Amino acid sequence: MRQLGRFYLIAILLFLYTPIAVMMAMGFNESPLYELPFTFSTRWYEALLSNQPLLKAGANSIIIALITAVIATTLGTMASVALSRRTFRGKSLLQLLLLPPIAIPWLITGTAMLIFFYWSGIGRGMHALLIGHVALAIPYVVLVVGTGFKTVRADLEEAAMSLGSTPVHAFFSVTLPLLYPSILGAALFAFAVSLDQFVISYFLATPGYTTLPVQIYSAIRKGFTPEINAISTLLLLGSMAVILIFARFAKPGDTRDKR
Amino acid sequence: MTNVKVKSVAKTYGPIPVLTDISTEFQEGSFTSLLGPSGSGKTTLLRIIAGFIKPDEGVVMIGNSDVTNVPVWGRNIGMMFQSYALFPHMTIAQNVAFGLERRGIKGEAARKEVDRALEMVRLSGFGDRLPKQLSGGQQQRVALARAIVIKPSVLLLDEPLSALDRRLRQEMQVELLRIQRESGLTTIFVTHDQEEALTLSDKVAILDRGRIVQIGDPETVYEKPLTRFAAEFLGDSNFLSGKVENGAVRLSNGTVVRSDSALPGNGADVTLAIRPEKMSLVTADTQPNKLSARITTVIYAGPVLSYILETPDGLPLKLFAQNRDGRVLREGETVSLSWSPEHTIAVAN
Numbered sequence: 001m002r003q004l005g006r007f008y009l010i011a012i013l014l015f016l017y018t019p020i021a022v023m024m025a026m027g028f029n030e031s032p033l034y035e036l037p038f039t040f041s042t043r044w045y046e047a048l049l050s051n052q053p054l055l056k057a058g059a060n061s062i063i064i065a066l067i068t069a070v071i072a073t074t075l076g077t078m079a080s081v082a083l084s085r086r087t088f089r090g091k092s093l094l095q096l097l098l099l100p101p102i103a104i105p106w107l108i109t110g111t112a113m114l115i116f117f118y119w120s121g122i123g124r125g126m127h128a129l130l131i132g133h134v135a136l137a138i139p140y141v142v143l144v145v146g147t148g149f150k151t152v153r154a155d156l157e158e159a160a161m162s163l164g165s166t167p168v169h170a171f172f173s174v175t176l177p178l179l180y181p182s183i184l185g186a187a188l189f190a191f192a193v194s195l196d197q198f199v200i201s202y203f204l205a206t207p208g209y210t211t212l213p214v215q216i217y218s219a220i221r222k223g224f225t226p227e228i229n230a231i232s233t234l235l236l237l238g239s240m241a242v243i244l245i246f247a248r249f250a251k252p253g254d255t256r257d258k259r
Numbered sequence: 260m261t262n263v264k265v266k267s268v269a270k271t272y273g274p275i276p277v278l279t280d281i282s283t284e285f286q287e288g289s290f291t292s293l294l295g296p297s298g299s300g301k302t303t304l305l306r307i308i309a310g311f312i313k314p315d316e317g318v319v320m321i322g323n324s325d326v327t328n329v330p331v332w333g334r335n336i337g338m339m340f341q342s343y344a345l346f347p348h349m350t351i352a353q354n355v356a357f358g359l360e361r362r363g364i365k366g367e368a369a370r371k372e373v374d375r376a377l378e379m380v381r382l383s384g385f386g387d388r389l390p391k392q393l394s395g396g397q398q399q400r401v402a403l404a405r406a407i408v409i410k411p412s413v414l415l416l417d418e419p420l421s422a423l424d425r426r427l428r429q430e431m432q433v434e435l436l437r438i439q440r441e442s443g444l445t446t447i448f449v450t451h452d453q454e455e456a457l458t459l460s461d462k463v464a465i466l467d468r469g470r471i472v473q474i475g476d477p478e479t480v481y482e483k484p485l486t487r488f489a490a491e492f493l494g495d496s497n498f499l500s501g502k503v504e505n506g507a508v509r510l511s512n513g514t515v516v517r518s519d520s521a522l523p524g525n526g527a528d529v530t531l532a533i534r535p536e537k538m539s540l541v542t543a544d545t546q547p548n549k550l551s552a553r554i555t556t557v558i559y560a561g562p563v564l565s566y567i568l569e570t571p572d573g574l575p576l577k578l579f580a581q582n583r584d585g586r587v588l589r590e591g592e593t594v595s596l597s598w599s600p601e602h603t604i605a606v607a608n
């Protein structure tokens with residue numbers, strides 16, 4: 001039985017990682033047409049170094065994802081605090097309304113945003129991309145942080161207040177440190193949502209300002225070169241590193257109050 | 260060490276009055292239990308005193324100051340929660356030091372206070388552990404240390420022992436009482452365990468539907484309940500109702516019962532409460548109050564025998580007898596019960 005379980009897991013991992021491994025390997029293959037036999041070469045990485053548009057789009061993607069993560073995590077966490085700890089009229093309706101955007105197809109959200117941004121004069125470009133990505137990421141943050149809140153008992157804050165903490169101090173000294181793993185997880189989610197985003201970015205990007213997925217898409221339409229594999233590999237390693245760093249630091253119990 | 264007063268405190272949630280006109284004083288250094296059934300408003304009253312809830316009406320005084328409008332963090336209270344509420348990300352020492360730090364006590368001075376508090380709850384040497392590395396009873400004692408280390412004006416406890424198993428609970432009761440005596444803290448303790456209330460308290464306050472129906476020392480509240488509710492909620496009682504007739508009470512079956520309580524005028528309806536352990540199964544004609552009844556159930560509990568009986572006119576009665584001679588009466592037997600007028604308490608309905 002245990003053997004079977006292990007085999008099953010390995011099969012899943014193979015299924016997930018084989019295409020990625022092939023993609024990475026092809027970035028190091030001499031042939032521009034992905035021909036075999038495999039001949040090791042770094043020429044595509046060298047070519048990438050001089051491919052300014054692709055590099056710039058990659059940098060844009062990472063910058064947008066980072067800013068999105070910061071803004072969406074801050075706003076989403078604040079919303080989560082309100083939803084978990086305060087009572088106000090219409091709260092359950094608001095809570096409910098936060099979820100559907102996760103299920104609405106991005107194509108529809110993107111079209112809606114494009115029309116709205118055009119109509120309201122926000123237009124397209126970096127700021128529009130940021131607004132779009134933040135809007136997309138917030139529901140995920142609220143969801144993840146909200147789940148985290150369920151594990152932090154409300155009476156901890158009350159205990160802090162009985163000992164002399166103001167509500168703000170109680171939040172920062174007790175709730176926030178306990179919520180820290182969830183908040184990091186949420187930030188990671190927001191980062192990933194933004195980095196992954198193609199449809200909305202495609203609608204909101206301008207010729208002068210694009211993100212990597214959009215740039216890759218237009219490059220592919222002109223013709224496939226292993227440079228794409230190279231940049232994808234770099235991006236992939238970058239995101240994996242981010243995830244691993246987060247996973248390392250988000251370990252609950254490592255969150256001892258520093259004073 | 261201060262006394263706490265509440266005056267005409269009222270609180271309503273929507274249309275439901277949760278507390279009605281509560282006025283009472285908790286004397287300096289005393290241990291008072293708030294006892295009442297679920298939903299009677301015990302927690303609400305405690306949280307009003309703590310400052311978590313603002314009363315709709317009335318005043319809360321701690322010492323000589325009116326704290327009605329002071330939020331909880333400005334009241335200098337010590338509170339113990341049912342779930343311990345220890346901060347899981349801080350060590351035991353950091354937990355205990357939390358309130359000290361809020362009061363500007365840090366460093367060496369704080370460490371001394373923390374050590375003393377941990378010693379008081381017999382947890383010296385546990386300072387560097389995390390709460391999850393302690394047993395339930397130990398966590399409870401840390402919570403107590405954290406609450407008392409700040410030298411609060413009043414110690415408030417909301418069923419702090421109800422999560423513990425029986426043995427641990429009894430141990431903690433003893434600890435709690437010892438620490439309360441040593442520290443001299445004015446203590447208010449919410450419970451719905453009557454035995455706990457009786458054994459721990461200087462005063463017991465019985466709450467019923469948002470009102471304090473009786474407050475007094477345990478003996479008075481138990482021996483001289485003022486209302487039928489108090490007589491029934493704290494311990495067991497037999498109730499007899501009848502009409503006053505020449506300074507005694509005539510029951511509907513004609514029996515005349517004497518009581519040492521002050522009775523209303525002739526013809527008035529009155530309810531009498533008699534504790535089951537105050538009745539005895541004697542045939543001798545020594546007591547003026549007597550009823551005959553048939554035993555319907557015998558509960559044999561070792562040292563104490565409980566008999567459930569019924570009078571010929573269908574009135575249910577309970578009697579507790581010491582198992583002194585090992586003789587147990589049988590179900591179906593008809594016996595004669597008697598009791599003294601001293602233990603016949605007239606109660607309000």
Ligand SMILES: Nc1ncnc2c1ncn2[C@@H]1O[C@H](COP(=O)(O)OP(=O)(O)OP(=O)(O)O)[C@@H](O)[C@H]1O
Nearest residue numbers: 272273277295296297298299300301302303304451
């Ligand atoms: N925030 C609230 N909103 C509405 N009703 C409330 C609220 N808090 C308490 N109540 C109601 O007030 C009444 C008293 O509640 P309280 O918690 O004081 O009872 P309690 O005596 O502590 O009961 P228990 O022994 O079950 O803890 C209950 O009927 C409860 O439903």
Ligand SMILES: [Mg+2]
Nearest residue numbers: 301302303417
């Ligand atoms: Mg309660």
